[in-house]
Amino acid sequence: MGKNAIVGQSGGPTSVINASLAGVYQSCKARGAQVVYGMCNGVAGLLEKRVVDLSAQLHDHLDVELLKRTPSSFLGSCRFKLPAIEEDRSVYEKLFRILEELDIGYFFYIGGNDSMDTIGKLADYGKLVGSDIRFMGVPKTIDNDLMVTDHTPGYGSAAKYIGVIMKEIIRDATVYGTKYVTIVEIMGRNAGWLTAAAALARSEDCEGVDMICLPEVPFDVDHFVEKVAAMQEKKPSVVIAVSEGIKLADGRYVCELADDVHAVDAFGHKTLTGTARFLANTCARQLDTKTRCIELSTLQRCAGHLTSRTDVTEAYQVGGAAAKAAFEGHTGEMVAIKRVSNAPYQSTTELHPISEVANLEKKVPLEWINESHTDMMPEFLEYARPLIQAELTPIYVDGLPCHVRMK
């Protein structure tokens, strides 16, 4: 009799995180897992033994197809950081007792840096107590900031969404032929991968965005206003993509310059909102122009109606590859995507020790940003363009995309 498997989702949602869930589920089933459990709300829910039998949730192949097209974490998510093993073993004892009760042999966690920290600690504790449970990490984040993997599942779809929306915003912003500064705020606290994706909008039928501001390089408000003024002398409507996380040379976030009260979240992270609004207000005050700010907000991570088929396929594959690795005896590792070639685009998966990933952050290489810090170099476009190729059409029912949700 095969052991059971369990899979959880953690951190911020993406529009393809459920494709990885489908990959883990189908691959575990094919390899003989008796039951594939889903953790409700990740490790936080597992500690309360809130689990579901995925076979009771996914009745047929159509359900699995719908799952691949359902944005945001099907199982629910959490932001839960395990303590260091030497600090508090009780939470580990509890978790392993629950895993034993469920007869788990294979444990999968789909998430970003923090989630990989969880996999690392669980694998370490498993080794310590001689457990034979295999712990595998499945990468996921729209932020694309994980080490060792060429890119993260979730990024391609978010990048495609941003490229499409920027094209549409540029069309909208230019209809009157009047002076207009449109500033679009895009997610990314320390890494500018998502904001950089705005560069994808430039194409035969689109002039592209006029400026891209990433958190990798210091931001200067006065220079920014000067640049906008210079641009508006040549063309009245200027569209700019800024990362929510752009910072001044002294390390302060630009959004901190606004007068608004700024909330601090449960983890002490400042809420980075208002960057575009602050810059739009600043331009409106200093320049003779109308301004508008647009925050893409959560839309960029939950737009299941507009995914990259390349991304969906790879998200499914890393799930399957994690199952394969676990059943072959691997533990404490993460599946990474390795780019084989660019033209034609080909990729494969490989395994990396969790220690190479957990709690680390991959930023946009400085040489992919142009000298004046306003645009991306061709190297970035060569990197990102393959990731947004092709579509996975939603299954529309009564005018809206159909999703599958927890029964």
Added chain:
Amino acid sequence: MGKNAIVGQSGGPTSVINASLAGVYQSCKARGAQVVYGMCNGVAGLLEKRVVDLSAQLHDHLDVELLKRTPSSFLGSCRFKLPAIEEDRSVYEKLFRILEELDIGYFFYIGGNDSMDTIGKLADYGKLVGSDIRFMGVPKTIDNDLMVTDHTPGYGSAAKYIGVIMKEIIRDATVYGTKYVTIVEIMGRNAGWLTAAAALARSEDCEGVDMICLPEVPFDVDHFVEKVAAMQEKKPSVVIAVSEGIKLADGRYVCELADDVHAVDAFGHKTLTGTARFLANTCARQLDTKTRCIELSTLQRCAGHLTSRTDVTEAYQVGGAAAKAAFEGHTGEMVAIKRVSNAPYQSTTELHPISEVANLEKKVPLEWINESHTDMMPEFLEYARPLIQAELTPIYVDGLPCHVRMK
């Protein structure tokens, strides 16, 4: 030799306004118009004689297909109000001189209430001076606030966009299982048609939004906070759709309660932004909950990647019907959509004198809003559901939807 035709686009863009342009163009050509001109930036551009020959812009049938899939006004737009004829005849004299130079027999204007005002005045002046140019209005507005027409082209696609996005936001907002108030701000200064469309999200696979606040009924901030608090006792994550134009009983806009400086646009209209932000901040202060505000902003009117095929088809039809009417001798009228039946949905077009449309505003009937002013009645859903049916898939090139733009 047939006379020439000219067509312009005016007011805010929609994602199907170019389908109406395609309808006018192809129908005029089929009826023997020599040249079909496009006004650049509407009447404002026509006054500077900025026109293009549409045949030089649209080379083949594929270009016309792309035009139907291109959001935002292909010809550019304007916000230009003609003076009363008795106040200033010179602008009319200039316009008619230009129309004569271009040998125009048929004049089409695609737009909302203000644009219909333009058509009405031009037709009146034409009658006054014995011109045989026919002036026809083609309805367009995401706001759905035009009289006599069952609905306006542009509304169906915006409503579909809002329905889809609300479903996706609801999925995103519920993943953590923690207390969260998400407030989504939707366009609509005086009419709540767009915000009402958030009700479409409720379906077999979606619990729907928890509250809908329209400008048709007075808004009370304290009651609102009480309702949110009551809802959160039953479910932690609450998603609310609010119109940017909600007002207090004393007539002040809710967004005016915020401390921010509020801009006034060139027409003296207050900029209605910050409603959701103000309400989210108020909830955060008064309730023990995290909050988030999302402004759909221009995305709801330029999302060409997510249109309703019903809407695109009708937008094309009203363009064609306007050409037919003009060639048959009609002038000073607007094409309206008449609903023939709901199940199956069928519609046709009819003509109405401009005086029944221009400068008037159609609001959501109060009997379509529930008694507690928090949700839509089934009558609204029966009305709106047919308008979001079916899709027109973009033609994707290199990962992004392909558009056609002015050469």
